[in-house]
Amino acid sequence: MIRVLIADDQALLVGALSALLELEDDITVVATCDRGDDVADAVRLHDVDVALLDIEMPGRTGLQLAGDLADSPCKVVIVTTFGRPGYLRTALEAGASGFMVKDAPPEQLADAVRKAHAGLRVVDPTVAEESLFTPPSPLTSREVEVAREALSGAEIKEIASILHLSPGTVRNHLSSIMAKTNTTNRYAAARLAEEKGWL
Structure with missing residues (x-):
């Protein structure tokens, strides 16, 4: 069995x-x-x-x-x-x-x-x-972690604390995620990444 x-x-x-x-x-x-x-x-x-x-x-x-x-x-x-x-x-x-x-x-x-x-x-x-026919995710593993936290609505300081990063590093990752998803804010970027199955 x-x-x-x-x-x-x-x-x-x-x-x-x-x-x-x-x-x-x-x-x-x-x-x-x-x-x-x-x-x-x-x-x-x-x-x-x-x-x-x-x-x-x-x-x-x-x-x-x-x-x-x-x-x-x-x-x-x-x-x-x-x-x-x-x-x-x-x-x-x-x-x-x-x-x-x-x-x-x-x-x-x-x-x-x-x-x-x-x-x-x-x-x-x-x-x-x-x-x-679908390109692979452009996000790094750290960007995936940051995007997951952004999707929950966490603020930058909170994301930094959870992931043991500096707020500046979190901002850099969020900027990169927004550029890669062609979006204008962190929540939209995280939501699009989720919809594509990248998270």
Whole structure:
């Protein structure tokens, strides 16, 4: 049996995915989480083979968790509403084995679990095709951190404190992010970066 964990902060979706996967003879859902910061412990506790993770969750995102679990035997498949090429690239670079959108047919999800468990990569074909024609994120890893904090509405001094940077360095990063996104303020820049899947 392939032991699966589902992490998503939408309880209805978790229930639906669990019910669908439990119909398969070779798959069992052994754990669910509604917060990203509960996933790593649950993976260890339940000896999970494949974790199906949403991108946006409280605590830690699915993209962060793909990196956290990269060295574990557990395979990660991102299952998201946001089929953006930037998210696909970030997920695969972090070590995810798969990337599926939530409106995929149910049999594709079970197939993705089996393929990930077998050590194969599985990617939604529409997102994969789109990513071939979309340039990679121009943001540095530090700019991504700054943009995430700016997206939350944090002021420059607050961002500086959180990231252990000087306010001047934060301003420089924000200026660079605005130039790269062709926007006029930090919130618009961060929002556009999020929409493109760069965060």
